[in-house]
Amino acid sequence: MPDPDDNQSPDPDDGSTHSPTPSPSPTPSPSPTRRGSSPATAADRRIDANVRSALAAVTAALPAGEDRPGQVEMAIAVGRAITDKRPLIVQAGTGTGKSLAYLVPAIVSGVKVVIATATKALQDQLAGKDLPFLATHLERPFEFAVLKGRSNYVCMQRVHEATTSDAQLTLDGTSDRGVADEVRTLAEWAARTESGDRAELDVEPSFRAWAAVSVGPRECPGANNCPRGGECFAEHARAAAAEADVVVVNTHLYGLSLEAGGAFLPEHDVVVIDEAHQFEDVVSATFGLDLTGGRFTNLSRIAQAIIDDPTTTADLEAAGARLADVLADQVGRRLRGTMDPDLADAIVLGRNRVDALLGTLRGVPDDGPGDVGARKQRALKAASTLADDLDYVCDVPVSHVAWVEGSPDNPVLRVAPIDVAEVLRTALWDGATAILTSATISPTLGDRLGLTPGAFDQIDVGSPFDYEANALLYCAADLPDPRTPDFDEHLHRELEALIIAAGGRTLALFTSYRAMNAAADALRHRLPWPVLTQNDLPKPALIARFAAEESTSLFATMGFWQGIDVPGPSLSLVTIDRLPFPRPDEPLLQARRERARADAFRVVDLPRATTMLAQGAGRLIRTSTDRGVVAVLDARMATSAAYRWDMVSALPPMPRTRELGVAEAFLREIRDRPDHATIHDSTDSTDSTTDSPAAPAPTAGSAEAEADADF
Numbered sequence: 001m002p003d004p005d006d007n008q009s010p011d012p013d014d015g016s017t018h019s020p021t022p023s024p025s026p027t028p029s030p031s032p033t034r035r036g037s038s039p040a041t042a043a044d045r046r047i048d049a050n051v052r053s054a055l056a057a058v059t060a061a062l063p064a065g066e067d068r069p070g071q072v073e074m075a076i077a078v079g080r081a082i083t084d085k086r087p088l089i090v091q092a093g094t095g096t097g098k099s100l101a102y103l104v105p106a107i108v109s110g111v112k113v114v115i116a117t118a119t120k121a122l123q124d125q126l127a128g129k130d131l132p133f134l135a136t137h138l139e140r141p142f143e144f145a146v147l148k149g150r151s152n153y154v155c156m157q158r159v160h161e162a163t164t165s166d167a168q169l170t171l172d173g174t175s176d177r178g179v180a181d182e183v184r185t186l187a188e189w190a191a192r193t194e195s196g197d198r199a200e201l202d203v204e205p206s207f208r209a210w211a212a213v214s215v216g217p218r219e220c221p222g223a224n225n226c227p228r229g230g231e232c233f234a235e236h237a238r239a240a241a242a243e244a245d246v247v248v249v250n251t252h253l254y255g256l257s258l259e260a261g262g263a264f265l266p267e268h269d270v271v272v273i274d275e276a277h278q279f280e281d282v283v284s285a286t287f288g289l290d291l292t293g294g295r296f297t298n299l300s301r302i303a304q305a306i307i308d309d310p311t312t313t314a315d316l317e318a319a320g321a322r323l324a325d326v327l328a329d330q331v332g333r334r335l336r337g338t339m340d341p342d343l344a345d346a347i348v349l350g351r352n353r354v355d356a357l358l359g360t361l362r363g364v365p366d367d368g369p370g371d372v373g374a375r376k377q378r379a380l381k382a383a384s385t386l387a388d389d390l391d392y393v394c395d396v397p398v399s400h401v402a403w404v405e406g407s408p409d410n411p412v413l414r415v416a417p418i419d420v421a422e423v424l425r426t427a428l429w430d431g432a433t434a435i436l437t438s439a440t441i442s443p444t445l446g447d448r449l450g451l452t453p454g455a456f457d458q459i460d461v462g463s464p465f466d467y468e469a470n471a472l473l474y475c476a477a478d479l480p481d482p483r484t485p486d487f488d489e490h491l492h493r494e495l496e497a498l499i500i501a502a503g504g505r506t507l508a509l510f511t512s513y514r515a516m517n518a519a520a521d522a523l524r525h526r527l528p529w530p531v532l533t534q535n536d537l538p539k540p541a542l543i544a545r546f547a548a549e550e551s552t553s554l555f556a557t558m559g560f561w562q563g564i565d566v567p568g569p570s571l572s573l574v575t576i577d578r579l580p581f582p583r584p585d586e587p588l589l590q591a592r593r594e595r596a597r598a599d600a601f602r603v604v605d606l607p608r609a610t611t612m613l614a615q616g617a618g619r620l621i622r623t624s625t626d627r628g629v630v631a632v633l634d635a636r637m638a639t640s641a642a643y644r645w646d647m648v649s650a651l652p653p654m655p656r657t658r659e660l661g662v663a664e665a666f667l668r669e670i671r672d673r674p675d676h677a678t679i680h681d682s683t684d685s686t687d688s689t690t691d692s693p694a695a696p697a698p699t700a701g702s703a704e705a706e707a708d709a710d711f
């Protein structure tokens with residue numbers, strides 16, 4: 001789905017989506033909380049003026065030509081950060097138009113910038129809309145390029161091998177007629193495409209067909225060792241990125257490049273990390289490794305094409321199967337202390353079998369017939385990477401944590417650094433100037449990522465949407481604790497009342513599949529409208545149907561708490577079954593808690609819960625005319641002295657209530673006004689029974705104030 005925070009993006013086909021009408025009485029942006037900044041100098045004022053006028057020229061060219069104070073504030077802060085070479089963290093609420101707020105100053109400054117995005121939708125929006133629009137409307141000319149991971153591009157060497165040898169189709173597992181036909185179609189496309197980018201394909205290829213014509217970084221020997229390095233699409237994309245002023249990548253590729261000492265990306269002055277609330281997890285994943293039995297099978301297939309030694313390849317596959325068997329028994333476990341003897345044996349066996357294969361591969365002549373030389377290089381690369389990873393898991397350093405995840409059918413041994421801060425201090429903060437932005441930024445993000453206190457700025461530019469008038473935060477304070485046995489029954493009753501009041505139109509977010517399925521089973525028979533769950537359809541089709549059918553409700557788990565954008569009347573109610581604290585047994589977080597000791601809750605659990613809660617609640621108001629209720633059905637939100645204000649403060653500034661009747665009345669009023677027009681007078685029923693987050697300490701003296709005193 002499109003990134004909602006960038007709904008200011010130019011779209012000639014749909015001005016309404018990308019140029020929301022400003023709310024007549026927008027909530028004023030909160031004062032920026034800036035840390036460590038110094039007073040503006042004459043040079044600062046010059047930069048500010050340049051950025052301000054460039055942004056004004058650009059936004060004037062948008063269909064509605066609106067001016068957003070938060071966007072201007074962010075753009076100026078980004079401009080100064082670039083000039084001062086000082087990292088900046090920006091919380092930019094929904095509707096800020098943050099992509100223009102970082103692109104304009106970056107381009108105006110003339111530096112080389114990499115934009116790292118967490119979602120493909122945002123990447124597509126930047127490359128397909130925002131950057132072409134800026135190229136037309138900014139006075140300063142610039143070039144931009146999109147760079148993806150290697151496996152996104154068709155590999156000409158593999159296409160050559162697949163189309164010149166029927167035997168290879170069998171060896172690659174593509175002997176299936178349908179897959180072989182797909183591979184031939186892909187080869188024809190490879191001959192005429194200019195980018196080689198899989199995203200260009202009209203029809204999504206099957207996993208097996210694409211695997212037969214692509215390679216990952218673990219396998220590609222590099223252009224210098226490849227006979228088709230000169231016609232390689234991945235290499236062409238890298239060359240274009242080297243020439244461009246603005247390079248758009250995905251955050252995962254950025255993390256991989258940091259891990260490889262910058263090997264995958266051109267040198268750059270500035271990096272913008274969008275959706276920065278996910279950056280910690282991306283860095284953990286990309287600075288770690290994963291080991292599966294499938295890597296042995298894959299290596300065996302590559303090798304079989306060039307060596308006639310069935311014993312060696314069969315032994316290799318057997319070692320992979322043995323490793324998978326052992327890992328299957330350890331799924332969900334953290335590996336610490338002395339390694340389990342069976343696992344240690346499986347790893348040693350695997351390492352020996354990879355060694356045996358490496359010996360055989362080295363004996364293959366480089367100038368063998370056909371593609372033997374290229375295949376040999378690829379096999380050597382894949383084998384040596386696997387050997388390195390096996391060595392690493394035998395001796396995991398204390399700075400890292402190892403665990404087994406996945407399912408017994410497909411177990412994965414993962415290793416990741418415990419402390420992302422240490423990693424980034426070396427890999428990032430001494431290099432490019434970083435701008436980190438998201439609609440939800442935890443106050444501790446800079447510390448967790450290793451930024452030096454006082455050496456970076458952090459601001460919050462708010463949101464232009466009128467949450468005070470259009471939204472209500474309801475906490476079901478009378479529900480039992482979600483950990484009690486009869487909670488489900490109470491939860492289902494509460495959900496039923498709220499969904500009826502909303503007329504369907506509900507995105508019900510759950511913290512577990514069990515809770516989602518139980519609620520869907522209970523409510524399908526009680527509600528007069530359809531209830532979809534995430535099990536019913538693929539995600540894009542599910543969201544499209546939910547958006548198209550106003551009275552339908554969608555019940556979903558964690559994958560739907562972020563990135564879902566359903567503006568308009570189909571979504572008036574977001575419910576959250578319980579506060580999204582991470583599981584106590586997640587190995588990586590467990591290791592972080594051990595490091596943080598007494599601070600574990602505040603350093604590890606609370607920031608994740610508040611960020612996820614804010615992401616979930618953020619699904620509600622997507623445009624200036626959206627209205628609705630966020631219902632948190634976990635009473636701890638209202639009663640926990642330890643963290644209730646951390647939770648409330650993480651959310652947009654909505655009025656709050658703990659009265660079900662108030663929430664129902666607000667929903668009914670929205671339901672019965674199908675135009676969903678924004679109401680800005682004070683006549684709706686919530687005013688007399690809700691408190692404003694602008695005044696977090698409720699006034700004592702009335703029953704209602706006392707009732708709300710904990711929320």
Ligand code: SF4
Nearest residue numbers: 155156157220226232
């Ligand atoms: S360098 Fe060769 S093997 Fe690597 S992706 Fe390019 S064409 Fe394929």
